[in-house]
Amino acid sequence: MAQVTLRKVVKKYDEVLAVRGIDLDIADKEFVVLVGPSGCGKSTTLRMIAGLEEITGGDIAIGGDVVNDVPPKDRDIAMVFQNYALYPHMNVYENMSFGLKLKRTPKNVIDQRVRQAAQILDITELLDRKPKQLSGGQRQRVAMGRAIVRDPKVFLFDEPLSNLDAKLRVQMRTEIKKVHQKVRTTTVYVTHDQIEAMTLADRVVVMNGGNIEQVGPPNELYHSPRTKFVAGFIGSPAMNLIPCQIEGAGDALTIRLSDTLSLAVPPSRVARYRAHVGKPNLLFGLRPEHLTETRQHLEADMQTFDVKLDVTEPMGMETLVYFNLNGIDVCGRVNPNAGARDGTSMKLCADMANMHLIDDKTELVL
Amino acid sequence: MADITVRSASIGSPDSRSSLHKLMQRKSTIAFLMALPLILLITVLVAYPAGYAVYLAMLNKSMTKFVWFKNFDFLFTRDTFWMVVYQSCLFAITAVIFKALIGFIVAHFVHNIPSKGQRKWRGMLLVPWVIPPAMSTLAWLWLFDPSYSAFNWLLQPFGLGPIPWLGETGWARFSVILVNVWVGAPFFMIMYLAALKSVPEQLYEAAAIDGATWWQRIWYVTLPMMRNIIAITALFSTIVTFANFDIVRVLTKGDPLNTTHLFGTWAFRLGIESNDIPLGSAVSLFMVPILAVAAVFILRDITKRGSEV
């Protein structure tokens, strides 16, 4: 059993709090991704699990044992670094076997494990090469191989794909997922790329400013974010957040976005939002894919309105359209055949069933 | 379930936290022990003697009495001392300027030629720096020989000479500076060449598109980009030149009439050869102010460089 448990973990650098007392339970064999902007404490958290940083307060347990004071080598973990950190003077085989050799593992066991890992990663023919002779993707595989060979309780990945170009990154992402399906080791993965987080994780942990904002499966985070930060961070292009006010009474609430534009709150949400009528500092959140061209058969909660497009960005399978609402750029995703063009007017359709209402003061989703 | 196991294990944690503390302490203890030979060497053989020199400079000749600044007072009354001050400054300033100039020019020419030939030329031009200075100065001594000077033989057909290379004050000073420039210019050349290579080619292309002449390119692109390395090299060379010993010692031994002595050679003459350790010590201490100023500037430039990268 290799679950990882964090209890009130705090990290202080001099007087700066990098991690502000976080709690996290990672189950055995789970793939958890820590995601957040740079400086949010995700790397620090990972390095504390690895034992590369001392923890200032709280407890970290791996497999039920508190490891606060255990040096990295005795924590039974393996780590893959952003810049791979392959030993440049050793060939691939030596790189992968270095840790085992230091543990005085018998030669035949080392050989068997290295070859097995090489096979999983499809790098058997690279075993004699030096890191310099490898491409970025190959180096990444070797770095993973070095981790697999040790057969640890936990894999730790520190932004492993950031140094690769976009195309290779997508490819290696799939590769990492495949390897996890084969090896089934508890994995903690750090990235700043929310797409990477969504695609890889069993559960995503969104961090911001040293705190955990929300933990949950990717789809839960996407469809029901709990805070303004998560709403804005997950999803690309980002969710539109527009200042609004709630008007009306009884069962007919409307969201006023500007003097000329107001949209009706779907009946299913009325009860939830009634208490916020007339309150200041409210944000209306709607993802671009819920702001589309108008259709023939509108569903119940869909409402249409006219806008003047500023910029359109054809992406192939869709076209992103931008228009201005009270000084805020709002993005929508329309069908490329809908005839959206820069500077023209267009009728858009908002799917209010997927709207969010956020209190800008507390930054919580209401 | 995880909660229970964690809680039970964390009972032991206050104890193990102190063990981690010990571990971290052990790490810095090991680190300190690893640096200990270096620390000992620096303290015993550099820092202590440097301080001891100050003490020595305040003793009387037989080193039995503490006489405060008497030795310095005595030095200030001696013409030879002022001569040495003058010559040391003249020597260091002139030599560094010419070394820097020649080094810069040669580095430019080497940088100009196709890169496959550069290694060969660079290798050839660095030879003076590689030969032990005491040995190469012997060759200069022979070239300057009063009766068999090979230079004078070359000048003879033009009706020039014979030049008393080491016999007259003016020429002797010129000669020691010439030899110092010969030894030191290649070092500047190598440093500047490394700096030239680090200037991105696009900057020159951009300057060329903006219509800069080659002179403007040097003035507005090359020099500003190399400013830091020029400063560091020149300051470093100032220290080494100011503290020079080998060349003057082998070439003139300070003659004629002590006019080519530097602080180093004169201190050696007084302290070791005339057995007046306090006076020699006092003389050598006069290098400190200039060394200190240069060191402060070098340190500043190096940290600046470090933060640029």
Next chain:
Amino acid sequence: MADAAVTSPAGAPTRARYGSMSRDRRWALRWSYFFLILFAIFFLTPPIYMFITSLKTSQEISAEINPWWVFNPTLNNYITLLTQNIFLKFFLNSAIVAVCTVTITMCISVIAAFSLARMKFWGSATLATGVFLTYLVPETLLFIPLFKMFAWVNETLGIQLMNNWWTLIILYPTLTVPFCTWIMIGYFASIPKELDEAALIDGATWIQTLTKIFIPVALPGIIAATIFCFTVSWAQFLYPLAFTTSTSELVLPVGIITTLIKGDVFNWGQIMTGALLGAAPPLIIYAFLMDYYIAGLTAGATKG
């Protein structure tokens, strides 16, 4: 291309301008070579003249003939020197002193540099700056107090430090250790932090990280530092001149100057031969390891 220039009138001036540009280049190149040859003559004259003289007999040296040419080349000077026991003793002294200095220096400075660059302890940053400052302290400032200190050791402890060639093994590290430590700190600092973290996770101790990872990775730097160290100890002149006096205790540079220059009788053929032989070891190392030599030379200012 040429066709286009002939047929289209607009193409002609463009072509002319290109032509002048490449002509400028060619002239710049010619001037570069011209001046490089001039400077090469200036830089290489003394060693070449050394070599010329070393092949001459005393008669030819004192004759009124072209000194820049050898009329009766002879290897007698080399044979005389290389069969003289005292000259071989100088060579041996120099070699032992240099090898010991290199060994001691590299042991001290590589280990200390690793501790300063990677492990850190209280005051380690100050110490790194101190190391650099020590490197700037010239030997001309230290030889008198050291002389007095060694004399004191001699008197009170009875250890004969004066007039012994091995005393130089104690003295030379003061010149070599600071610089070697400084450039090794630079080389070690350029190794990515993740590399020792990976080694830490792999279970390497600090010593293993140093010997199995850092030393192999920083090998070019270590070679450069070693070369520097050897050259400095081979060429050092002031310390042996001050600290050794008996003929049998001298190292090569001092030995040549004090024994071959006797009063006014200069045997220039032998002096030049001796100087050339004294310059040979650093020159040979330089010839084979030029790139490392230059890397070490520029490292002081470009790495730190």
